[in-house]
Amino acid sequence: MTVIPAIDIIGGECVRLSKGDYEAKKSYFRDPLEVAKRFEDAGLTRLHLVDLDGARSGEIKNLKTLERIAGSTGLTVDFGGGVKTTASLNAALCAGAAFVTCGSIAVRDPETVLLWLEEHPGCLILGADCRNGFVSTSGWMEDSALEVTSFIKGWREKGFDTCISTDISKDGMLMGPSFALYDAIAECVPEMKVIASGGITTTEDLKKLALSGLYGAIVGKAYYEGHITLKEMKEAECLQRG
Numbered sequence: 001m002t003v004i005p006a007i008d009i010i011g012g013e014c015v016r017l018s019k020g021d022y023e024a025k026k027s028y029f030r031d032p033l034e035v036a037k038r039f040e041d042a043g044l045t046r047l048h049l050v051d052l053d054g055a056r057s058g059e060i061k062n063l064k065t066l067e068r069i070a071g072s073t074g075l076t077v078d079f080g081g082g083v084k085t086t087a088s089l090n091a092a093l094c095a096g097a098a099f100v101t102c103g104s105i106a107v108r109d110p111e112t113v114l115l116w117l118e119e120h121p122g123c124l125i126l127g128a129d130c131r132n133g134f135v136s137t138s139g140w141m142e143d144s145a146l147e148v149t150s151f152i153k154g155w156r157e158k159g160f161d162t163c164i165s166t167d168i169s170k171d172g173m174l175m176g177p178s179f180a181l182y183d184a185i186a187e188c189v190p191e192m193k194v195i196a197s198g199g200i201t202t203t204e205d206l207k208k209l210a211l212s213g214l215y216g217a218i219v220g221k222a223y224y225e226g227h228i229t230l231k232e233m234k235e236a237e238c239l240q241r242g
Contacts, residue, residue, distance in 0.1 A: 001215065054081035124160065135147075163185075194215055197217075
């Protein structure tokens with residue numbers, strides 16, 4: 001399992017939210033590049049970078065941050081937030097993103113996403129974040145009528161092979177991830193490579209996710225609040241399902 005540290009950006013700073021609430025923002029570092037270098041120095045190879053300003057506004061706002069991190073580290077960056085047009089997708093890829101997460105646009109403009117899958121094979125990740133089992137969009141400010149496992153299954157059949165899924169009720173709460181959600185996705189779409197996100201709090205959470213066969217796990221607030229160390233994150237990557 002790949003352990004993927006997260007950096008969420010508002011106003012150029014590294015922050016974390018609770019349940020996606022922008023009013024519950026906590027700032028940790030003024031310079032996200034400093035944090036990214038810490039991850040790289042610890043031997044981690046991936047980074048989940050989210051432009052929260054972009055997710056809320058509908059257009060990328062922190063492209064310079066992506067450029068700085070991608071240009072100054074060897075981290076493989078997956079980027080999301082505000083990617084709603086072909087121009088913004090191309091901008092993110094040109095700025096150094098190895099992968100771009102398609103969340104809201106996969107709900108609202110599936111025809112465009114189908115074109116992107118053809119034009120950029122292997123570069124897109126499906127964003128399937130949910131509240132009460134239904135997909136949420138627009139920086140988690142809006143809920144859809146799409147049941148999350150059916151949504152993932154439909155897009156797997158259209159070409160996505162990897163998805164990031166967050167149970168919003170767990171995100172930033174440091175109470176453990178939604179194991180039930182990932183079990184349900186594995187049962188419905190066993191061939192999808194699933195990256196768990198939201199609520200991961202302890203090394204035991206990482207161990208359980210790894211042993212259940214998850215492709216990846218994103219660690220955010222648990223690192224920033226000192227619950228999981230960089231060393232423990234790296235060690236968790238060695239765990240495999242028996």
